[in-house]
Amino acid sequence: QEIKVKWYDKITLGGYMQARNNDLYKTNPNMxxxxGDRTYGGYSGFSLRRMRLKVSGQVHKRVYFYFQADFASxxxxxxxxxxxxxDYFIDEAGAFKLRGGQSKIPFGFENLQSSQNRIGLDRNDPLNSAVKDERDLNIGIHWAPVEKRALLKEIVNKGFKGTGDYGMAYIMMYNGQKxxxxxxxxxKLNHIAFRFTYPIKLPSGQFIEAAVQGYTGKYVTTEVNDAVKLRDDNGNTTDIDAVNQQFxxxxxxVSFLYYPxxxxxxxxxxxxxxxxxxxxxxxxxxPHSIGVESLHGGYIQLMYMKRIKQQILTPFTRFMYYDGGKKFEQDARSYEVKELEIGAEWQINKAIEFTxxxxxxxxxxxxxxKPINREKGQLIRLQLQINY
Amino acid sequence: QEIKVKWYDKITLGGYMQARNNDLYKTNPNMxxxxGDRTYGGYSGFSLRRMRLKVSGQVHKRVYFYFQADFASxxxxxxxxxxxxxDYFIDEAGAFKLRGGQSKIPFGFENLQSSQNRIGLDRNDPLNSAVKDERDLNIGIHWAPVEKRALLKEIVNKGFKGTGDYGMAYIMMYNGQKxxxxxxxxxKLNHIAFRFTYPIKLPSGQFIEAAVQGYTGKYVTTEVNDAVKLRDDNGNTTDIDAVNQQFxxxxxxVSFLYYPxxxxxxxxxxxxxxxxxxxxxxxxxxPHSIGVESLHGGYIQLMYMKRIKQQILTPFTRFMYYDGGKKFEQDARSYEVKELEIGAEWQINKAIEFTxxxxxxxxxxxxxxKPINREKGQLIRLQLQINY
Amino acid sequence: QEIKVKWYDKITLGGYMQARNNDLYKTNPNMxxxxGDRTYGGYSGFSLRRMRLKVSGQVHKRVYFYFQADFASxxxxxxxxxxxxxDYFIDEAGAFKLRGGQSKIPFGFENLQSSQNRIGLDRNDPLNSAVKDERDLNIGIHWAPVEKRALLKEIVNKGFKGTGDYGMAYIMMYNGQKxxxxxxxxxKLNHIAFRFTYPIKLPSGQFIEAAVQGYTGKYVTTEVNDAVKLRDDNGNTTDIDAVNQQFxxxxxxVSFLYYPxxxxxxxxxxxxxxxxxxxxxxxxxxPHSIGVESLHGGYIQLMYMKRIKQQILTPFTRFMYYDGGKKFEQDARSYEVKELEIGAEWQINKAIEFTxxxxxxxxxxxxxxKPINREKGQLIRLQLQINY
Incomplete structure (x- = not known):
C-alpha cells in the first residue's frame, strides 16, 4: 500500500539571485x-548575473529529480x-546512481560547485573554458560509499563551499558541444568524462579533498567567420573552411581543497x-585559421573564514592563468589570461551575501x-546575493 | 466566513521530463x-524533447486553473x-464548464492525451498536423454528466493512457493560427471546433471510448518563400504571392479506444x-504554389499491458499514414508519410519510464x-521519462 | 538554535493570467x-496579455524576496x-528597507499598482511612458512608519486597488534604460528617482492618498533608424546620427487617490x-531628427464600487491626454494621445474577473x-483575469 505523500513534502522550491555592479571603478571598459560576466567590460550598469529558480526532490525512493532555470539569460x-x-538509485542505499539529462560535467571542483556557494564572482577561465555553462546533456553513473556521500553533504551543510554530492567516482558520456x-x-563520437575525488575528514575536524578528472572527444566549431580556415596538425593553414570541422x-x-x-x-x-x-x-x-593547440592553466585561491555569530566574513585572494583557446566562443577565440583578485564575501545571514x-x-x-587584442585593466566589482 | 486555505493545499506543482537519443541506429540522418522530434533526423546527440513545469489547482470552488511551461523550447x-x-464551473457540480485561455484544441484523442501518458514517442502525423503544439487561444464550453467526468478520470488514475477530462461534448472558438x-x-473568422466522445465501462471492467470531432476555419499562411504563388480552387497557379493568403x-x-x-x-x-x-x-x-487540397490519414495502434508488481511493461506497434499538407510548416509543406513502429514502454515505477x-x-x-524530396529509413529511438 | 521552517511556509507561489479579445468591435485596426496592448490594433485574435508566475516570501526575518516572470512575452x-x-530590513520593524534588484521604479501611482489590481486594461500613456515595463535594475531605500506600512497593506487587503507597500518615502538609483x-x-550617470506619498484613513473609514514623485537622468537612444539625426537644444538638426546619443x-x-x-x-x-x-x-x-522636447500629460478616472455578496462591480470612466516622446520606442516616437474609456470590472469571485x-x-x-501618422477609432475591449 502506497501512502499518499503531499507534493510539497516531496518537492522543494527555491533559488537565488545575484545582482552586480562593476562600474564603481573600471580603468578599461574595453577589457x-x-x-564570466558581460558587465566586467563591454556593458555597464546594474545587472542581474543569475536569477535562479530550482524545483527538486526525492520523487520516489529510487528517483531524485532536479530542475533549475535561469531568468537572467x-x-x-x-x-x-x-x-x-x-538520479536513479541502482542500489537501495544509493551508492551507485545512474544520472541522465542536462547536468554538470564532472570536470573541475569549481565547475561542480554551485555559483550560489562560490566565493569568487566568476569561475576561473582555465577550467571553465572546458564546458559551456558547465553543463551538457549526458548519461552517466556516479558512485560513492554512503558515508562519503554523507561527508560531501556535511561539508556543504557546515557552511563550507563544497561541490555537494557528485560521488567519489563518476563516468559519463555527453554531447560535448554547447x-x-x-x-x-x-x-562523431560523444565526449567521455570521468572524475575521481577523495574527500576526508581529519580527526581535527579539518576537511580535505583531492580530485583528478578528464575528458576526451571531438568538438565541432559552429560560430566561425567565413574567412577562417582549417589549420592542420602540422600547423599549415589549408583552404578548407573551419566552420563545422571536428577538432x-x-x-x-587536478584539484586540491583544504577547507577554511x-x-x-x-x-x-x-x-x-x-x-x-x-x-x-x-x-x-x-591569415585566420583554427587548429588544435595545447592549452593549460590553473588557479590558486587562499581564503580565511571568520564566523561572527550568524555572520561569516571570508576575505580571499585568487590568482589565475590560462593559455589556450575557448572552443565555444567566436572562431575558437585564442586567450592568454592573467588575473589577480583580492576581495571578501560577507554573509550577513543565510539569505543575503555581499561580495x-x-x-x-x-x-x-x-x-x-580582433586578431591582435590585448587589454589590461583594474576594476572593483560588487555583488549582492539573495538565497531563497 | 471564508476559511483561509494554505496556498500549497490549493495549488500543486509538478511536471515531467523526456530525454532522448535516436543515434543508436539510424540508416538515414536526412529523414x-x-x-515530431528534431533529432529523429537532421540533428543528433542526446536531446531534451520536453521539460515541463506545471502549476495547477482548484483556486476557488468554481474556478480551476492550469499553467504549464516547457523549458526545452x-x-x-x-x-x-x-x-x-x-475552467469556470457554470453549475456547482461542474457538469458544464467554461474554459478559456491557451489550451488544447479538442481534435483527436491522441492530441488531447498528455505526452506524459502517450505510449509512442511522437504524436501521429495525420491528426497532429491539424493544430500546432495541439493548443491555441480559445474560449469554449465542455459538458459531461458528473459520473462521466469521474469515469474519464478513473481511466487515467488506473494507469490507462486516457485523455483526462475534456468533457463528453466540447464546443470551442479559437484563433486557428499557430x-x-x-x-x-x-x-477572417475564428476557427470553430467541436468534439463528442463516449466513454463507457463494461461490466467486465473493460473501458471503451469512441469519439467524433471536427473543426472549420480559414488559415493564413505566414512562413512562405517569395517564389511561391497562390493556386486557385481550379488548380491554376495565379501570379498572387501565397504569403498572408487565407485558405x-x-x-x-473519428477515434476509437479499447483500453489494454x-x-x-x-x-x-x-x-x-x-x-x-x-x-x-x-x-x-x-513552379511553386499553395492551394487548398484534400488531406486524409490515420493510424492504428495495438498494445499489450503487463503489470509486474509496481512495474508496467507495454509492448506496442503502430502503423500510420498521412497524405496532405502541414499548414504551419514552410510553404504549407506537402507530405506523404508511412511509418511503422514496434516498441515497448517500461514503467519502472511511477517516477521513471523507459521507451x-x-x-x-x-x-x-x-x-x-526541396520540391522533390522523399526519404526512407529506419532508426532505433530511446527515451527516458521522469515524472515529478 | 534555528528552528527549521518548511520551505512552503516561507515561500508562496501564485500568479495571474489576463486573456483578451479586442475584435468584437474595432473601427480602425491600424490604430x-x-x-499598452498589441491587439489594441495591429494584431488580432484572442491574446494573452499577461501570464504571471510569482514566487515570494519572507525568507529571513530581515530579508523579503520577490520573483515574478511573465510567460506571455x-x-x-x-x-x-x-x-x-x-528588501533588507535595516531596522527590526522594517521602517527602513533597502531594496535592490529588478523592481518597479517609484514614478506614479498606477505604475506601482499591480496590473492584477488595476481597473483599466492598460496603464495610462502619459506616466507609463516614463519607464519601460515600469521596472529597472536599481538600488534604493524606502521608508514608512510601521503603521503607515500597515495602512498601505490594509487598502489592498480590503479589496481597494492600491499600490501595496512601497513606503511613504522612496529614493532610488537605477539604470534608466530599458x-x-x-x-x-x-x-553616463544613472537615473535617480524619488517618491513621497501620504496615505490616510479618515475617521469615516475613507482612504485618501496623495503623492509627488520624479526622476532625472540621461537616456541613450538605441532603436534608431540610420536616417535620423541629432537635434540640438536650439532645435537645429545636426549631421550627427541620433543612435547611441544621450538625452x-x-x-x-503628482498623484491623488480617493478610494471608491x-x-x-x-x-x-x-x-x-x-x-x-x-x-x-x-x-x-x-527631415528626421531626435532632440529633447517638453512632454506633459495625465489622466482622471472616476469609479463606483458596488459589492454584491462576494461579487464586486466597478463601473469606471477614464480620460487621458499625453503630448511627448516615448523614448524607448522606435526613434523616440512622437505622441499625442487623447483617449476616453467607459467600462466596468466585474469581480465574480476572488479568482475570476471580467472587464x-x-x-x-x-x-x-x-x-x-511613418513621419505623418494620426489614427482615430473606437473599439470594444474584453478581458478575463484569473488569480491563482
Whole structure:
C-alpha cells in the first residue's frame, strides 16, 4: 500500500539571485570577459548575473529529480534551462546512481560547485573554458560509499563551499558541444568524462579533498567567420573552411581543497588540447585559421573564514592563468589570461551575501574580428546575493 | 466566513521530463520529422524533447486553473508557454464548464492525451498536423454528466493512457493560427471546433471510448518563400504571392479506444481540406504554389499491458499514414508519410519510464526549397521519462 | 538554535493570467498602442496579455524576496523576468528597507499598482511612458512608519486597488534604460528617482492618498533608424546620427487617490523633458531628427464600487491626454494621445474577473517610418483575469 505523500513534502522550491555592479571603478571598459560576466567590460550598469529558480526532490525512493532555470539569460532575461536531470538509485542505499539529462560535467571542483556557494564572482577561465555553462546533456553513473556521500553533504551543510554530492567516482558520456543548442548531425563520437575525488575528514575536524578528472572527444566549431580556415596538425593553414570541422578536444585536471577552518587553500590546474584561433599575417590568402593547440592553466585561491555569530566574513585572494583557446566562443577565440583578485564575501545571514572584489587583469583574446587584442585593466566589482 | 486555505493545499506543482537519443541506429540522418522530434533526423546527440513545469489547482470552488511551461523550447531550451487556462464551473457540480485561455484544441484523442501518458514517442502525423503544439487561444464550453467526468478520470488514475477530462461534448472558438505567436490582422473568422466522445465501462471492467470531432476555419499562411504563388480552387497557379493568403481549413476525425486489459487497440482517422504546397515544373513563371487540397490519414495502434508488481511493461506497434499538407510548416509543406513502429514502454515505477522503439518510415515532405524530396529509413529511438 | 521552517511556509507561489479579445468591435485596426496592448490594433485574435508566475516570501526575518516572470512575452510567449528583488530590513520593524534588484521604479501611482489590481486594461500613456515595463535594475531605500506600512497593506487587503507597500518615502538609483536588456557602455550617470506619498484613513473609514514623485537622468537612444539625426537644444538638426546619443530625461508627477466607497477618483499628471522624434520636411539633408522636447500629460478616472455578496462591480470612466516622446520606442516616437474609456470590472469571485470597456481614441504616433501618422477609432475591449 502506497501512502499518499503531499507534493510539497516531496518537492522543494527555491533559488537565488545575484545582482552586480562593476562600474564603481573600471580603468578599461574595453577589457571584456564574456564567459564570466558581460558587465566586467563591454556593458555597464546594474545587472542581474543569475536569477535562479530550482524545483527538486526525492520523487520516489529510487528517483531524485532536479530542475533549475535561469531568468537572467539570453540577453533579455528570458528563462532558460540550466539543469534537468534525475538520479536513479541502482542500489537501495544509493551508492551507485545512474544520472541522465542536462547536468554538470564532472570536470573541475569549481565547475561542480554551485555559483550560489562560490566565493569568487566568476569561475576561473582555465577550467571553465572546458564546458559551456558547465553543463551538457549526458548519461552517466556516479558512485560513492554512503558515508562519503554523507561527508560531501556535511561539508556543504557546515557552511563550507563544497561541490555537494557528485560521488567519489563518476563516468559519463555527453554531447560535448554547447548546452541548450541543437547538435549538428555530424558523424562523431560523444565526449567521455570521468572524475575521481577523495574527500576526508581529519580527526581535527579539518576537511580535505583531492580530485583528478578528464575528458576526451571531438568538438565541432559552429560560430566561425567565413574567412577562417582549417589549420592542420602540422600547423599549415589549408583552404578548407573551419566552420563545422571536428577538432580533438581533451583535458586532464587536478584539484586540491583544504577547507577554511579558518585558513583555506583551493587550487586547480588543467592541461590538454583543443581548437584555437591563430592569426598569421604572412599567410596567403587567409591569415585566420583554427587548429588544435595545447592549452593549460590553473588557479590558486587562499581564503580565511571568520564566523561572527550568524555572520561569516571570508576575505580571499585568487590568482589565475590560462593559455589556450575557448572552443565555444567566436572562431575558437585564442586567450592568454592573467588575473589577480583580492576581495571578501560577507554573509550577513543565510539569505543575503555581499561580495566586493578588486580585480587586476591582463587579458589577450583574439578572433578574426580582433586578431591582435590585448587589454589590461583594474576594476572593483560588487555583488549582492539573495538565497531563497 | 471564508476559511483561509494554505496556498500549497490549493495549488500543486509538478511536471515531467523526456530525454532522448535516436543515434543508436539510424540508416538515414536526412529523414527528418520536425513536427515530431528534431533529432529523429537532421540533428543528433542526446536531446531534451520536453521539460515541463506545471502549476495547477482548484483556486476557488468554481474556478480551476492550469499553467504549464516547457523549458526545452525555441531551439535554446527557453521556457515557453504551453497551457494557461481556467475552467469556470457554470453549475456547482461542474457538469458544464467554461474554459478559456491557451489550451488544447479538442481534435483527436491522441492530441488531447498528455505526452506524459502517450505510449509512442511522437504524436501521429495525420491528426497532429491539424493544430500546432495541439493548443491555441480559445474560449469554449465542455459538458459531461458528473459520473462521466469521474469515469474519464478513473481511466487515467488506473494507469490507462486516457485523455483526462475534456468533457463528453466540447464546443470551442479559437484563433486557428499557430499558438504562441501574434495573429496577423487579417479579416477572417475564428476557427470553430467541436468534439463528442463516449466513454463507457463494461461490466467486465473493460473501458471503451469512441469519439467524433471536427473543426472549420480559414488559415493564413505566414512562413512562405517569395517564389511561391497562390493556386486557385481550379488548380491554376495565379501570379498572387501565397504569403498572408487565407485558405479553407477543415477536418473531421473519428477515434476509437479499447483500453489494454491486457490487450488494447487505439485507432484514429481524419480527412478534410487545407493548404498544401505543390510543385509543377511545367508551370511558368513559378513552379511553386499553395492551394487548398484534400488531406486524409490515420493510424492504428495495438498494445499489450503487463503489470509486474509496481512495474508496467507495454509492448506496442503502430502503423500510420498521412497524405496532405502541414499548414504551419514552410510553404504549407506537402507530405506523404508511412511509418511503422514496434516498441515497448517500461514503467519502472511511477517516477521513471523507459521507451524503446524501432521505426521504419517512408516520408515525402516537399516545399519550395526541396520540391522533390522523399526519404526512407529506419532508426532505433530511446527515451527516458521522469515524472515529478 | 534555528528552528527549521518548511520551505512552503516561507515561500508562496501564485500568479495571474489576463486573456483578451479586442475584435468584437474595432473601427480602425491600424490604430495601434504597442506600449499598452498589441491587439489594441495591429494584431488580432484572442491574446494573452499577461501570464504571471510569482514566487515570494519572507525568507529571513530581515530579508523579503520577490520573483515574478511573465510567460506571455517576447512575441512568442516566452518566460521573461519581471521582478527579482529583495528588501533588507535595516531596522527590526522594517521602517527602513533597502531594496535592490529588478523592481518597479517609484514614478506614479498606477505604475506601482499591480496590473492584477488595476481597473483599466492598460496603464495610462502619459506616466507609463516614463519607464519601460515600469521596472529597472536599481538600488534604493524606502521608508514608512510601521503603521503607515500597515495602512498601505490594509487598502489592498480590503479589496481597494492600491499600490501595496512601497513606503511613504522612496529614493532610488537605477539604470534608466530599458529593463531586460544589456546596458551599452556609455559614460553616463544613472537615473535617480524619488517618491513621497501620504496615505490616510479618515475617521469615516475613507482612504485618501496623495503623492509627488520624479526622476532625472540621461537616456541613450538605441532603436534608431540610420536616417535620423541629432537635434540640438536650439532645435537645429545636426549631421550627427541620433543612435547611441544621450538625452536629458526628467519628469515630475503628482498623484491623488480617493478610494471608491462607493464613489472614487484617481488622477495623475506629469510633465518634464525627454527625447522626441520630429519630422521637418524642409530640413535638408535629413527631415528626421531626435532632440529633447517638453512632454506633459495625465489622466482622471472616476469609479463606483458596488459589492454584491462576494461579487464586486466597478463601473469606471477614464480620460487621458499625453503630448511627448516615448523614448524607448522606435526613434523616440512622437505622441499625442487623447483617449476616453467607459467600462466596468466585474469581480465574480476572488479568482475570476471580467472587464469590458469601450474606448474612443485619437492617437498621433510618428517615427521615421511613418513621419505623418494620426489614427482615430473606437473599439470594444474584453478581458478575463484569473488569480491563482
Amino acid at each position: 571584456e570577459n564574456p564567459q 539570453d540577453g533579455k532575461n528570458l528563462g532558460q534551462l540550466r539543469d534537468a536531470y534525475f 548546452a541548450n543548442t541543437l547538435i549538428p548531425n555530424v558523424d 580533438r578536444d581533451q583535458r586532464l585536471a 577552518q579558518p585558513f583555506g587553500v583551493q587550487l586547480e590546474y588543467n592541461f590538454g588540447q583543443g581548437p584555437e584561433y591563430k592569426y598569421d599575417p604572412t599567410n596567403v590568402p587567409s 566586493a572584489n578588486y580585480t587586476i587583469a591582463n587579458r589577450r583574446y583574439e578572433d578574426s574580428f | 527528418e520529422n520536425p513536427q 525555441d531551439g535554446k531550451n527557453l521556457g515557453q508557454l504551453r497551457d494557461a487556462y481556467f 499558438a504562441n505567436t501574434l495573429i496577423p490582422n487579417v479579416d 479553407r481549413d477543415q477536418r473531421l476525425a 486489459q491486457p490487450f488494447g487497440v487505439q485507432l484514429e482517422y481524419n480527412f478534410g481540406q487545407g493548404p498544401e504546397y505543390k510543385y509543377d515544373p511545367t508551370n511558368v513563371p513559378s 524503446a522503439n524501432y521505426t521504419i518510415a517512408n516520408r515525402r515532405y516537399e516545399d519550395s526549397f | 495601434e498602442n504597442p506600449q 517576447d512575441g512568442k510567449n516566452l518566460g521573461q523576468l519581471r521582478d527579482a528583488y529583495f 529593463a531586460n536588456t544589456l546596458i551599452p557602455n556609455v559614460d 536629458r530625461d526628467q519628469r515630475l508627477a 466607497q462607493p464613489f472614487g477618483v484617481q488622477l495623475e499628471y506629469n510633465f518634464g523633458q525627454g527625447p522626441e522624434y520630429k519630422y521637418d520636411p524642409t530640413n535638408v539633408p535629413s 469590458a470597456n469601450y474606448t474612443i481614441a485619437n492617437r498621433r504616433y510618428e517615427d521615421s517610418f
